Amino acid sequence: VITALHVVLVAMVLSGATVLVVGCMQFTLAGLHVLSHPYRNVAEIYPNVAAVIPAWNEAAVLERTIDRMLSLEYPRGKLRVYVVDDASTDDTPALLARKAAEYPDSVVHLRRDKGGEGKAHTINHGLRLILADEWAEAILITDADVIFTASSVRRMARHLADPQVGAVTCYIKEGSRPGNFMNRFVGFEYVTAQAAARRAQNVLGAQACLAGGAQLLARGALETIGGEIDTTSLAEDTFTTFNVELAGYKVKFDGNAVVWAEEPRTIVGLWKQRQRWSRGNLQVTMRFRHVWLRPQTKSHLGSVPFAAIWFSIVFMPLFIVMATTALVTLFFIDRPLAVESFRALWALTGFTYLFVTLSTLLLDTETARRCWREGLLFPGLINLFLILAGLFGPILAAHFSAQMTAVGLAGEGLAPQLILLAADLWLTFAMVAAYGVKKLEEWGRVPWAIAPLFYIVGYGPLLCTITVAAFIQEMRGAEMRWDKTEKTGAVGEFA
Amino acid sequence: VNGRSRSGHSAGARALAVLTVAMLLVAERRRRHGPRNGGGGGAGGGAAEEHFPAAADLAADRRFERSLVFRQAGIVLAIAALILFRGLLS
Numbered sequence: 001v002i003t004a005l006h007v008v009l010v011a012m013v014l015s016g017a018t019v020l021v022v023g024c025m026q027f028t029l030a031g032l033h034v035l036s037h038p039y040r041n042v043a044e045i046y047p048n049v050a051a052v053i054p055a056w057n058e059a060a061v062l063e064r065t066i067d068r069m070l071s072l073e074y075p076r077g078k079l080r081v082y083v084v085d086d087a088s089t090d091d092t093p094a095l096l097a098r099k100a101a102e103y104p105d106s107v108v109h110l111r112r113d114k115g116g117e118g119k120a121h122t123i124n125h126g127l128r129l130i131l132a133d134e135w136a137e138a139i140l141i142t143d144a145d146v147i148f149t150a151s152s153v154r155r156m157a158r159h160l161a162d163p164q165v166g167a168v169t170c171y172i173k174e175g176s177r178p179g180n181f182m183n184r185f186v187g188f189e190y191v192t193a194q195a196a197a198r199r200a201q202n203v204l205g206a207q208a209c210l211a212g213g214a215q216l217l218a219r220g221a222l223e224t225i226g227g228e229i230d231t232t233s234l235a236e237d238t239f240t241t242f243n244v245e246l247a248g249y250k251v252k253f254d255g256n257a258v259v260w261a262e263e264p265r266t267i268v269g270l271w272k273q274r275q276r277w278s279r280g281n282l283q284v285t286m287r288f289r290h291v292w293l294r295p296q297t298k299s300h301l302g303s304v305p306f307a308a309i310w311f312s313i314v315f316m317p318l319f320i321v322m323a324t325t326a327l328v329t330l331f332f333i334d335r336p337l338a339v340e341s342f343r344a345l346w347a348l349t350g351f352t353y354l355f356v357t358l359s360t361l362l363l364d365t366e367t368a369r370r371c372w373r374e375g376l377l378f379p380g381l382i383n384l385f386l387i388l389a390g391l392f393g394p395i396l397a398a399h400f401s402a403q404m405t406a407v408g409l410a411g412e413g414l415a416p417q418l419i420l421l422a423a424d425l426w427l428t429f430a431m432v433a434a435y436g437v438k439k440l441e442e443w444g445r446v447p448w449a450i451a452p453l454f455y456i457v458g459y460g461p462l463l464c465t466i467t468v469a470a471f472i473q474e475m476r477g478a479e480m481r482w483d484k485t486e487k488t489g490a491v492g493e494f495a
Numbered sequence: 496v497n498g499r500s501r502s503g504h505s506a507g508a509r510a511l512a513v514l515t516v517a518m519l520l521v522a523e524r525r526r527r528h529g530p531r532n533g534g535g536g537g538a539g540g541g542a543a544e545e546h547f548p549a550a551a552d553l554a555a556d557r558r559f560e561r562s563l564v565f566r567q568a569g570i571v572l573a574i575a576a577l578i579l580f581r582g583l584l585s
Binding site for chain 1: 522547550553561564566568574578
C-alpha cells in the first residue's frame with residue numbers, strides 16, 4: 001500500500017537529481033540563446049576603458065598581463081591599465097615602475113602603502129582615482145593573471161552601445177599549461193558554469209555573477225551603484241552584478257569574448273578558492289533575501305527559473321542528504337520500492353548526466369579535446385557505475401543473473417542487501433570521501449594516490465563538500481579571509 | 496515488448512540516430528565558420544592599423560550562436576534514441 005510517507009520519500013529521493021535537472025534546463029536555454037537576440041543592440045564602439053588590476057605580490061604574472069593588455073585589438077590611447085599595488089613586498093613595484101616608463105600614457109601605478117585589507121578595498125582605491133577623472137567611459141575590473149584574447153575587450157565593449165547595458169562579462173577559460181588533472185576538471189566545469197550557464201542567464205534576463213576576472217562596467221552604472229564595490233563580503237563581484245541589475249541596468253554575458261586564467265592545481269587550493277565563493281554566495285543569498293521569488297519591474301533576479309538555478313547550487317548538499325536519508329528509510333520499510341526509487345534516481349541522473357556532459361563537450365570542442373576524460377568522470381567513477389546500474393540495471397541483471405548468483409551478488413542473501421545499502425549511502429558518503437581525499441593531500445605522504453582517488457570520488461562531490469564547509473563557516477561566523485590563490489604565470493600561449 | 500512495438504522502437508531509434516547525425520553535422524558546419532578567438536594581439540597585430548574585423552566577428556558570433564540550436568537539438572535526439580534503444584533492450 002502506497003502511503004503519503006512513501007510518496008514523500010520517493011520525492012525526496014528524486015530531489016537528489018535536482019542540480020542535474022536544473023543543469024538540463026540551463027543547457028536547453030543555452031541552446032536557445034540565439035532566440036534572445038544577444039547581438040541585436042551591439043555596435044562597433046570603443047569607449048575609453050580603464051582596466052583596474054588589483055595586485056599583491058604579482059610580479060610573476062603581471063608583466064605579461066600588462067604587455068598583453070596593451071597589444072589587444074583596441075584603439076591605442078583608449079585603453080589604460082591601472083595597477084593597484086596593495087603594498088606588495090616582491091618585485092611588483094619595480095616592475096610597475098618599468099612598465100609605466102615603457103607605456104607612459106597607458107600604465108598607471110597606484111601604490112597603497114598600507115595593504116592587507118583585501119581585494120575589494122584595493123579595487124576601490126583604483127576606482128576612486130579613476131572616477132575622479134572624466135576620461136574613463138567604462139571600467140574593466142580584472143585580475144593580475146588573466147590573459148585577454150586579442151578581440152575580447154572590443155567584443156565586450158560592443159554591448160555598451162546599448163545604454164540599458166550596465167555591465168558585460170565574458171567567458172573565462174582555464175589556461176594553465178601544462179595543466180594537471182585538477183586544471184582539466186576546472187576547465188570542463190567552466191564550460192558548464194560559464195559558457196552554458198551564463199548564456200542561459202542571458203536568456204532569462206538576469207546574470208548571477210560578472211566573472212571576477214573580467215567585468216566591464218559602464219561608467220554610469222558604476223556611479224549609480226555608488227562608484228565602488230562591496231567590501232563587506234567575499235563575493236564582491238556578485239554583489240556588483242546584483243546591484244547593477246537592481247539599479248535597472250542589464251548585465252550581459254558574451255560567450256564569444258574569451259579570456260584565460262590560471263586556476264588552482266591542487267584540491268586544497270580549489271577548496272580555499274571555492275569555500276570563499278560559496279561563503280560569498282551564502283552572503284548574497286541573505287543580503288538579497290528581499291529579491292528572491294519576487295518579480296520586479298527593473299530586473300529578472302526575482303524570477304522562478306533564476307531562483308531554481310541559484311538555490312539548486314546553494315542547497316545542493318541538502319538535496320543529496322535528503323535523497324540518501326529517504327533511500328535508507330525506504331530500504332528498511334519497503335525494500336522493493338527502495339530498489340525502484342534507487343533505479344529511478346540513477347536513471348534520471350543518468351539521462352541528465354548524458355545531456356549535460358554531451359552538451360558541455362560540444363559547446364566548447366577545444367576544451368573538450370583536452371578535458372573529455374575529466375568531463376566523463378566529473379561525478380566520479382563510483383557514481384558513474386551507479387548511473388550505469390540505474391540505466392541498464394535490469395538488462396545487465398537479466399544477462400548476468402547466473403554469474404551474479406554464483407558469486408552471491410544476487411538473490412536474497414546478505415551480500416546483495418549490503419551492496420544495495422552501500423549504494424544507497426554512497427551519494428552522501430561520496431562527500432565524506434571527497435573530504436578524505438583532500439585531507440590525504442594535506443597529509444602529503446601519498447601524492448601519487450591523490451589523482452586516482454579523486455577520479456574515483458569525483459569533482460562534483462567535492463564541490464558539495466565545500467558548500468557544506470562554507471555553510472558551517474558562515475554559521476560559525478568565521479573570519480572572512482581572502483586566501484590568495486597562488487599564481488605562477490603558467491597560463492599558456494594561445495594561438 | 497512485443498514484436499510489433501519492438502520493430503517500431505527499432506525504426507524510431509534508427510530515425511532518431513540519423514536525425515542526430517544530421518543536426519550535429521549542421522552544427523559542426525556552422526561552428527567551423529564560428530568565432531575567431533585566437534590570441535594574436537602581439538606587437539604589429541591589429542592594434543597597429545586600428546582596423547579591426549568587428550563586422551566579421553559579429554557575423555561569426557551570430558553563426559556560432561545559431562549553431563548551438565542544432566547542437567542541442569542533436570543531443571536531445573541522441574538521448575531520445577538512447578531511451579528508445581533502452582526500451583528495445585528491456
